[in-house]
Amino acid sequence: MFNNFFHKLASPKHFYRIAGNLIPWLAGACLLLVLAGLYYGLLVAPPDYQQGDSYRIMFIHVPAAWMSLFIYVVMAVAGAIGLIWRMKLAEVMLISSAPIGASFTFLALVTGSIWGKPMWGTWWVWDARLTSELILLFLYLGVIALHSAIDDRRIAARAVAILALVGVINVPIIHYSVEWWNTLHQGPTVTKFDKPSIHLSMLIPLLLMAVAFKLYYAFVVLMRARCEVLERERNAGWVRELAEEK
Amino acid sequence: MTPKRKQRLLLIAGMVIGVGIATGFALKAFNENLMFFYTPTAVAAGEAPANHLIRVGGLVTTGSVKRLPDGLTVSFDLTDNQDTIRVQYTGILPDLFREGQGIVAHGKLQGDNLFVADEVLAKHDENYMPPEVADALKTAHEEGSSKQTGSPY
Numbered sequence: 001m002f003n004n005f006f007h008k009l010a011s012p013k014h015f016y017r018i019a020g021n022l023i024p025w026l027a028g029a030c031l032l033l034v035l036a037g038l039y040y041g042l043l044v045a046p047p048d049y050q051q052g053d054s055y056r057i058m059f060i061h062v063p064a065a066w067m068s069l070f071i072y073v074v075m076a077v078a079g080a081i082g083l084i085w086r087m088k089l090a091e092v093m094l095i096s097s098a099p100i101g102a103s104f105t106f107l108a109l110v111t112g113s114i115w116g117k118p119m120w121g122t123w124w125v126w127d128a129r130l131t132s133e134l135i136l137l138f139l140y141l142g143v144i145a146l147h148s149a150i151d152d153r154r155i156a157a158r159a160v161a162i163l164a165l166v167g168v169i170n171v172p173i174i175h176y177s178v179e180w181w182n183t184l185h186q187g188p189t190v191t192k193f194d195k196p197s198i199h200l201s202m203l204i205p206l207l208l209m210a211v212a213f214k215l216y217y218a219f220v221v222l223m224r225a226r227c228e229v230l231e232r233e234r235n236a237g238w239v240r241e242l243a244e245e246k
Numbered sequence: 247m248t249p250k251r252k253q254r255l256l257l258i259a260g261m262v263i264g265v266g267i268a269t270g271f272a273l274k275a276f277n278e279n280l281m282f283f284y285t286p287t288a289v290a291a292g293e294a295p296a297n298h299l300i301r302v303g304g305l306v307t308t309g310s311v312k313r314l315p316d317g318l319t320v321s322f323d324l325t326d327n328q329d330t331i332r333v334q335y336t337g338i339l340p341d342l343f344r345e346g347q348g349i350v351a352h353g354k355l356q357g358d359n360l361f362v363a364d365e366v367l368a369k370h371d372e373n374y375m376p377p378e379v380a381d382a383l384k385t386a387h388e389e390g391s392s393k394q395t396g397s398p399y
Binding site for chain 1: 251254255258261262265266269273277280281282283284285303339340341342350365366367368369370371372373374375376377378379380381
């Protein structure tokens with residue numbers, strides 16, 4: 001039964017319908033969690049003992065940085081599935097994820113910079129963490145550019161999958177950069193095997209925002225993927241029927 | 247899995263592992279250049295070049311911050327709990343600069359363990375807590391009831 005479900009999901013027609021049903025739920029849950037996260041983060045959580053209120057930018061910065069890595073890994077896995085099993089839906093997920101990942105990376109870089117000026121005393125330094133995150137942004141932009149440079153969608157998907165897989169090596173480098181080298185950026189607070197070095201009252205809004213960002217990615221990628229599926233299948237019978245219905 | 251798919255899987259795995267190893271070697275070769283700053287211990291061991299602009303990072307020793315008579319120059323000790331280096335800096339210090347805080351200074355070594363900085367950046371640590379908790383920890387520490395060394399939790 002499960003096998004059957006996945007086979008159905010892999011067919012563009014069923015994916016289009018299932019995704020369409022899921023999007024409102026994911027978007028609604030995302031909105032609720034963003035509101036809860038912002039309320040607890042901006043109003044309930046206490047100020048930091050050293051940074052005062054300035055630390056609150058981390059409720060955007062940290063989840064955005066996590067998402068920038070998470071989405072890239074999703075893209076690399078989708079790329080591998082697309083290359084090995086020639087699964088169209090994996091190719092669609094890969095290319096639909098790229099602009100969202102690029103946006104999160106950009107957001108992480110900008111919020112970090114805004115925080116860095118008052119706290120560190122500089123907008124930008126070329127330390128290992130900041131530089132590798134900037135390379136991640138260029139990888140995302142490379143994926144988007146490469147995909148739009150090749151007209152044939154299936155060839156483009158294969159080229160992009162290889163780029164995504166080569167670039168995935170940057171993900172562990174970003175994560176461990178603060179441990180392998182001396183950097184201005186501080187070490188991990190939450191994503192380590194030790195107990196998180198953050199007070200519970202600040203950790204809760206951070207995790208709320210992290211889940212909200214995950215849900216945001218989920219519903220936006222499904223919206224983009226639906227659009228991509230329609231464009232790819234524009235000559236298929238089910239799309240024509242859909243167009244005639246409307 | 248069909249033989250064709252297995253072949254593609256191996257090819258992709260090989261590619262990712264190959265790129266990983268190549269990157270690993272490249273990073274190993276440039277290890278020193280990837281360090282954002284030298285520690286006072288590295289400076290004491292002579293690893294940092296003299297008369298070159300470099301960065302030194304460490305903790306500001308408590309009770310060592312002094313203003314020189316010109317009123318603009320600050321001098322303080324920078325330590326990594328092994329070695330200590332004297333830093334002189336003229337200019338505005340960042341908000342987070344205080345005794346016991348981690349900082350990174352950019353400048354030149356002037357022999358005799360003196361480092362003349364032209365830029366001082368504060369390095370924030372990974373601990374986040376409300377002021378009351380920080381106060382409670384400090385009080386506990388001063389009373390000597392806290393025996394932990396690492397994280398304050």
